[in-house]
Amino acid sequence: MFLSELIPLSEASAILKKNQIIMPKETIDLTDSYLRVLSEEIKSFHDSPPFDKSAMDGYAVIAENTFGASSNLIKKIKIIDQIGAGDFSDKLINEGEAIRIATGAPIPNGANAVLMEEYTITTKNENDDEIIEIHSQVTPGENVADFAEDIKKGEKIVSKNTLIRPQEMGLIASAGLDKVEVYQKPRIKLITTGNELVEPSKKLDRAQIINSNQYVIGSMIKSCGADVNVGHAHDRIEEVKKTILNDSNNYDVIITTGGTAISKGDVVVDAVESLGEVLFHGVALRPGKPVAFGIVNSTPIFMLSGYPVGAMGQFDALVREYLFKMQNIDYSPRIEKRISSAKIYSNLGRTDFIRAYADENNVKYVLNRGSGIIRSMVEANSYIVVDENQEGIDKGEIVNVLFFDLMNWNR
Amino acid sequence: MFLSELIPLSEASAILKKNQIIMPKETIDLTDSYLRVLSEEIKSFHDSPPFDKSAMDGYAVIAENTFGASSNLIKKIKIIDQIGAGDFSDKLINEGEAIRIATGAPIPNGANAVLMEEYTITTKNENDDEIIEIHSQVTPGENVADFAEDIKKGEKIVSKNTLIRPQEMGLIASAGLDKVEVYQKPRIKLITTGNELVEPSKKLDRAQIINSNQYVIGSMIKSCGADVNVGHAHDRIEEVKKTILNDSNNYDVIITTGGTAISKGDVVVDAVESLGEVLFHGVALRPGKPVAFGIVNSTPIFMLSGYPVGAMGQFDALVREYLFKMQNIDYSPRIEKRISSAKIYSNLGRTDFIRAYADENNVKYVLNRGSGIIRSMVEANSYIVVDENQEGIDKGEIVNVLFFDLMNWNR
Numbered sequence: 001m002f003l004s005e006l007i008p009l010s011e012a013s014a015i016l017k018k019n020q021i022i023m024p025k026e027t028i029d030l031t032d033s034y035l036r037v038l039s040e041e042i043k044s045f046h047d048s049p050p051f052d053k054s055a056m057d058g059y060a061v062i063a064e065n066t067f068g069a070s071s072n073l074i075k076k077i078k079i080i081d082q083i084g085a086g087d088f089s090d091k092l093i094n095e096g097e098a099i100r101i102a103t104g105a106p107i108p109n110g111a112n113a114v115l116m117e118e119y120t121i122t123t124k125n126e127n128d129d130e131i132i133e134i135h136s137q138v139t140p141g142e143n144v145a146d147f148a149e150d151i152k153k154g155e156k157i158v159s160k161n162t163l164i165r166p167q168e169m170g171l172i173a174s175a176g177l178d179k180v181e182v183y184q185k186p187r188i189k190l191i192t193t194g195n196e197l198v199e200p201s202k203k204l205d206r207a208q209i210i211n212s213n214q215y216v217i218g219s220m221i222k223s224c225g226a227d228v229n230v231g232h233a234h235d236r237i238e239e240v241k242k243t244i245l246n247d248s249n250n251y252d253v254i255i256t257t258g259g260t261a262i263s264k265g266d267v268v269v270d271a272v273e274s275l276g277e278v279l280f281h282g283v284a285l286r287p288g289k290p291v292a293f294g295i296v297n298s299t300p301i302f303m304l305s306g307y308p309v310g311a312m313g314q315f316d317a318l319v320r321e322y323l324f325k326m327q328n329i330d331y332s333p334r335i336e337k338r339i340s341s342a343k344i345y346s347n348l349g350r351t352d353f354i355r356a357y358a359d360e361n362n363v364k365y366v367l368n369r370g371s372g373i374i375r376s377m378v379e380a381n382s383y384i385v386v387d388e389n390q391e392g393i394d395k396g397e398i399v400n401v402l403f404f405d406l407m408n409w410n411r
Numbered sequence: 412m413f414l415s416e417l418i419p420l421s422e423a424s425a426i427l428k429k430n431q432i433i434m435p436k437e438t439i440d441l442t443d444s445y446l447r448v449l450s451e452e453i454k455s456f457h458d459s460p461p462f463d464k465s466a467m468d469g470y471a472v473i474a475e476n477t478f479g480a481s482s483n484l485i486k487k488i489k490i491i492d493q494i495g496a497g498d499f500s501d502k503l504i505n506e507g508e509a510i511r512i513a514t515g516a517p518i519p520n521g522a523n524a525v526l527m528e529e530y531t532i533t534t535k536n537e538n539d540d541e542i543i544e545i546h547s548q549v550t551p552g553e554n555v556a557d558f559a560e561d562i563k564k565g566e567k568i569v570s571k572n573t574l575i576r577p578q579e580m581g582l583i584a585s586a587g588l589d590k591v592e593v594y595q596k597p598r599i600k601l602i603t604t605g606n607e608l609v610e611p612s613k614k615l616d617r618a619q620i621i622n623s624n625q626y627v628i629g630s631m632i633k634s635c636g637a638d639v640n641v642g643h644a645h646d647r648i649e650e651v652k653k654t655i656l657n658d659s660n661n662y663d664v665i666i667t668t669g670g671t672a673i674s675k676g677d678v679v680v681d682a683v684e685s686l687g688e689v690l691f692h693g694v695a696l697r698p699g700k701p702v703a704f705g706i707v708n709s710t711p712i713f714m715l716s717g718y719p720v721g722a723m724g725q726f727d728a729l730v731r732e733y734l735f736k737m738q739n740i741d742y743s744p745r746i747e748k749r750i751s752s753a754k755i756y757s758n759l760g761r762t763d764f765i766r767a768y769a770d771e772n773n774v775k776y777v778l779n780r781g782s783g784i785i786r787s788m789v790e791a792n793s794y795i796v797v798d799e800n801q802e803g804i805d806k807g808e809i810v811n812v813l814f815f816d817l818m819n820w821n822r
Contacts, residue, residue, distance in 0.1 A: 034630040086606030088618040167788035169626035178611040195497030200589040207499040215580035219445040377578035
């Protein structure tokens with residue numbers, strides 16, 4: 001099958017949307033849930049705090065007893081008990097009494113405020129009772145975290161489809177849960193193809209090319225929160241068919257790179273067509289025009305270029321969003337605006353992802369010699385994205401910039 | 412030891428800088444190097460491409476033989492060989508001859524361009540030789556990736572202290588390396604303290620509080636590219652001392668949370684002081700004033716609040732940068748500008764990290780009821796950072812916003 005007609009990127013995206021698969025759910029330990037996506041709504045089993053709680057080390061008092069206290073008017077209050085963290089007291093505080101209290105401990109009955117330790121001096125009275133001298137007043141409720149002020153029992157605290165950050169983990173723990181239900185991580189098979197490909201080595205034979213896609217695309221898959229297993233196939237249609245058919249039983253998605261063999265069209269696309277269905281082949285995208293998508297055995301297959309930079313462009317334009325959505329994450333890349341330092345040529349109807357370096361104000365494309373040039377991606381920190389309905393950009397014009405570091409999972 | 416005098420955040424940062432430790436190096440497989448930091452400069456063992464390479468499926472030709480060809484003036488050229496990917500041909504191309512060539516294959520001797528397959532029709536001549544009919548001309552060098560155009564042998568291609576992204580992995584592989592030298596991942600011991608803390612559970616006894624810091628701070632440590640091991644200690648100075656001393660032999664950094672016990676000052680700070688040195692205790696920071704830093708047995712110790720939101724603020728203001736720098740990553744958070752939708756009160760001399768929700772244009776603080784309120788962090792997506800030399804912010808004023816998702820390792 002040859003690239004017949006290029007479809008616009010928007011049409012390719014619509015085809016992917018129609019064929020989006022969503023991962024099933026699994027229950028995991030909360031400890032392992034960082035950057036996973038909740039597949040359930042979380043309700044709290046507890047009120048939080050579970051009691052009126054001291055927010056300071058100090059003395060639980062009746063606030064009114066401290067009114068008017070200052071360094072000129074010292075008030076004296078008797079200490080009748082003490083409460084450490086994890087401890088409590090059943091004593092009732094009466095007029096003129098206080099209980100020493102640790103941060104986090106429950107406020108004892110009768111008290112309505114906590115006076116910070118710093119504003120008191122401890123001493124004894126004539127009966128050898130422990131006494132504090134108060135130099136400062138507190139208002140009712142001061143330094144007290146009220147019962148249930150953070151969370152009410154039974155209340156919904158985290159929504160389904162939320163990416164779990166540190167703070168969600170803390171809130172879920174406080175709700176009483178040490179396990180959560182999340183979407184399974186997508187298992188991706190990456191198949192690099194090409195007879196010329198060899199492992200990195202200090203010595204290469206004639207016509208050999210190092211297989212860099214296994215690293216480049218492999219880590220891009222990881223950056224989407226998915227697991228990857230890498231394999232290789234030669235440019236022989238029977239070998240490619242066998243590999244794809246086998247992997248379609250064991251993985252959620254297959255991604256291939258390369259596989260263009262002389263006079264035989266694209267062996268990978270041909271293999272997918274003979275095993276299942278090719279839904280598009282060729283997108284008006286630069287770099288990355290020769291990209292295809294198909295389905296074999298209910299398994300989606302993205303067929304990317306053998307050229308690393310082409311494959312990266314295809315991944316960023318098409319695959320990334322699909323892998324996120326498998327975990328129910330809506331991927332809307334944060335586009336930033338910058339001033340273009342140079343004129344950029346582009347064709348109507350084609351979407352360009354131009355390797356570029358952007359600073360706080362400006363952006364300039366990185367010298368671009370071909371789609372094989374990984375080096376241009378190393379020198380770049382962003383893409384200038386030229387939409388399909390834009391025909392080039394003038395020097396000084398405001399352009400849309402997509403920073404590589406804002407495209408990651410962990411953002 | 413009590414909080415005596417608060418030092419400004421800038422002074423605390425300077426003390427940390429003076430006591431910064433850097434991780435030793437290790438050699439790992441390139442496959443495992445995603446998001447690690449190179450501790451060596453990378454030079455290439457190869458020219459890349461290692462030969463003049465075809466960038467298209469088509470025919471290696473003498474460009475001049477195609478000049479003038481069009482659909483009105485079809486030229487005929489004889490095919491003398493074919494080269495698949497990973498293959499090569501020793502035949503010399505003479506006038507009127509071509510060799511069929513696959514993408515990625517070496518350009519044969521005599522040829523200087525590749526004519527795309529799409530612009531040709533194959534046929535036979537009267538001698539039954541294979542012939543292509545050419546409908547289009549190519550310029551010399553067209554569809555050829557030149558020898559060494561991407562990388563020259565011996566050339567420096569990636570600098571020391573570079574964060575390894577997918578493209579760096581690809582470039583390093585192309586250079587001939589399947590192993591890299593990187594800084595070791597920092598091993599962090601997180602010790603939560605507090606007698607009141609229990610594991611998440613649907614039933615709590617009186618005065619018990621769920622230990623959420625193990626999750627919150629544990630995952631924040633992971634977000635800095637470090638490994639974490641979590642332990643717990645009760646608020647007893649001998650237990651805390653024993654734990655810290657033991658962990659100081661096995662970890663690169665210790666981070667504690669909580670440990671404020673009634674009338675005994677801060678057991679953790681006291682423990683560190685008796686075992687080693689406390690370099691600061693109390694920073695003009697909100698939330699997060701009660702934060703300390705010390706050294707025991709050459710091991711840096713960050714002592715954070717027991718309150719999750721206080722501890723998060725302290726981590727973001729002080730710890731994050733330190734953990735990055737251990738791996739030689741200069742952490743300069745990307746500050747964005749937004750319009751404040753509300754008036755904000757702040758004191759001169761104190762740095763405020765105000766939990767906030769920002770959209771594309773505006774930012775507003777999230778209702779803030781205390782430093783224990785993890786919920787406010789779940790509702791927030793950013794901090795409004797009010798500098799120590801700023802005294803509050805008016806409604807409508809432009810403020811500095813630090814997005815949580817721009818603070819991560821993987822950005």
